[in-house]
Amino acid sequence: MNGPTGYEAEGPFWDPRVRANIHAAGAVLWRPSSQDSRGIEIAVVHRPKYQDWSLPKGKLDPGETPIMAAVREVGEETGLRCRLGRYLGHVTYPVPGHRRLKRVDYWAAQVTGGDFTVNSEVDVLHWHPLDRVMDELSYPMDRQVVRAFARLPAHTATLLLVRHAKAGRRDRFDGPDDERPLERAGSAQAEALIPNLLAFGAEEVYSANPLRCVQTVRPLAEKLGTDIVLEPLLSETGYAADTDGARQRAASLVSDHAVRVVCSQGKVIPDLLAWWAKKDGLTLQPARNRKGSVWVLSFVGGTLVAADHLDRSISTDVVPG
Incomplete structure (x- = not known):
C-alpha cells in the first residue's frame, strides 16, 4: 500500500527487513x-x-x-x-x-x-x-x-478511482478494442472489489466507456441497485483527445455528499493523478497501478489532500486461507 499520508511505526522493535506474520x-x-x-x-x-x-x-x-x-x-x-x-x-x-x-x-x-x-x-x-x-x-x-x-481534517470527500480489471491481451482479441471483455480472473477481481469499495461508502458508479471498464464496476452497481454513468472523456481515447476537459470532468466528480467510484484505464490514471497532485501540492509515492487496483482520493474544499493506493490491502492473500 502506498500513500503520502502513510505512517510506519519506528522504534526499538521495528525493523523494515522483518516481515510481520x-x-x-x-x-x-x-x-x-x-x-x-x-x-x-x-x-x-x-x-x-x-x-x-x-x-x-x-x-x-x-x-x-x-x-x-x-x-x-x-x-x-x-x-x-x-x-x-x-x-x-x-x-x-x-x-x-x-x-x-x-x-x-x-x-x-x-x-x-x-x-x-x-x-x-x-x-x-x-x-x-x-x-x-x-x-x-x-x-x-x-x-x-x-x-x-x-494532521488533516477529519471531514474529507472521497473519490474512488479504479483501474479496470484483467481483460487479456489486446493482440489476442478479434474485434474493436473498446469491446474487449474481462477475462475470468478479471471478473473475479470485479466481484472482489465490491466489499472493499463499499467499506469506503461507495454510492454512485461512473465508468469510462470501454466494455472492460464497465464490466469492472457492474457487479458493484448491481449490488447498489444503481446505474453506471458513462464517462467517455476518462477513456484512453477520450483523455488523449481532450486532456484538459477530462481532468476537469474528473475534478467535477468530487462530491461532499456522495462517495463516487470511477473506473478508468492504465494510460489515464497516472497522468491524471500527477496533474492533480501537482495542482494541489501533494507528493505521490510510487505505485504500480496494477489492473483491479484502487486509489482512494481524499479532498478538503475540493483540494486533494491524500492519495492512498490500495493494492495489498484489497488482496485476500495477506493472510493464507
Whole structure:
C-alpha cells in the first residue's frame, strides 16, 4: 500500500527487513462532537482481557482483506457501522511471549450508525475530544496513529478511482478494442472489489466507456441497485483527445455528499493523478497501478489532500486461507 499520508511505526522493535506474520486492521473511529459543532470525538475502547484502552482493531480472518477486517472489527468491538476514509499507515510490533511480529493497518473511519453494546472483547466505549484523547490511550503506538489522523481534517470527500480489471491481451482479441471483455480472473477481481469499495461508502458508479471498464464496476452497481454513468472523456481515447476537459470532468466528480467510484484505464490514471497532485501540492509515492487496483482520493474544499493506493490491502492473500 502506498500513500503520502502513510505512517510506519519506528522504534526499538521495528525493523523494515522483518516481515510481520500476524496481520490485523483497525480504525480511528470518529463522529461529530456532541458538545462542539466544529469539533469531533474519537472512540476509545476498554478491553477487560488486557485491562487497556485502545483503538478498535483485530486480526484478519483467512480470506479477508485488511479493509474488510477494519470495518468488521469496528462493528464487532463497538457495535457501530462506519465508513472508511484515508489510510493512516501501519504499526508493527512483537507479540509478547512469541517470536512473532504483528502488523496493524489503520484507517480513519466515520460512524454511520449503530449503538455500542458490551461484548466479549470490549466492556466500555468512551468518546473523547481530539485534543484530549491522547491521555486516554494506553499505548504510544495508538497515540502515533491518532497523530497521523490529526494532521488533516477529519471531514474529507472521497473519490474512488479504479483501474479496470484483467481483460487479456489486446493482440489476442478479434474485434474493436473498446469491446474487449474481462477475462475470468478479471471478473473475479470485479466481484472482489465490491466489499472493499463499499467499506469506503461507495454510492454512485461512473465508468469510462470501454466494455472492460464497465464490466469492472457492474457487479458493484448491481449490488447498489444503481446505474453506471458513462464517462467517455476518462477513456484512453477520450483523455488523449481532450486532456484538459477530462481532468476537469474528473475534478467535477468530487462530491461532499456522495462517495463516487470511477473506473478508468492504465494510460489515464497516472497522468491524471500527477496533474492533480501537482495542482494541489501533494507528493505521490510510487505505485504500480496494477489492473483491479484502487486509489482512494481524499479532498478538503475540493483540494486533494491524500492519495492512498490500495493494492495489498484489497488482496485476500495477506493472510493464507
